[in-house]
Amino acid sequence: MDFVNELLPFVKNHPILSLGWLAIFVAIIHLTIKSKFSKVTQITNGIAVNLMNKEEAVIVDIRNADNFKRGHITGSHNILPVDIKNNSIKQIEKFKTNPIIVTCDNGMSAVASGEILAKLGFEKVYALKDGIAGWNGENLPLVKSK
Template sequence: MQEIMQFVSRHPVLSIAWVGLLLAVLVTTFKGLASKVKVISRGEATRLINKEDAVVVDVRQRDDFRKGHIANAINVLPNEIKAGNVGELEKHKNKPIIVVDANGMSSQELAGALSKAGFEQVTVLKEGVAGWSGENLPLVRGK
């Protein structure tokens, strides 16, 4: 214990940075555990699509969507979800929803908004379209 105290007294900036990172990891972990929205793997997404008729909601920009998206995905822009304008999705409220973005970083907030809007089972695809195509899973072009 004395060695730790010596380290802290000699390296206060490193010690503060370490405590800050530890707190960030703990907060992120507990937020994820408490969230209604779960992050799912590509295998789980495939199972939901094939067995439970899940709806894939791609939140990337239209140009990125046209360059390649998961089959039968619906392209809804983030500002439309934030504004509550989810017209085409409204009929799918009771189906599983998989929110997909470019790399899995920004879809958590949008999935939370969909959950608050009354969608029953909302999930986020881990690593987004980048992870999907990284495993050579099919993408559809155009539309």
């Protein structure tokens, strides 16, 4: 009861701060629930390498062409999120039963594109946790193109 008695005056004296805390709380709950129902699993670099080597996983790199050329995982398909959204994914259509690993710069946007791929019928969709930055941070090989 003491907590409630102290909370009400705090909220009255600090309404913006209180709203900020409430917004953060709601966002955390929303993201937690969303991740529980997601069809896309975030995976580590080690799991990604295992899927690539043992299950012929296909890498979909959603970064722009310049970043892709600076360094990408061997055999990656460079497909922009807008192309995934518009179902312009002819180069990977034949891999619907293979594991698909979506990667981006830092792991923040791969899940959204992965969700679309799952809706388009790809059976096993993963997002690379920490993206290419994490891959590079572990000194895993990147291919550069001209």
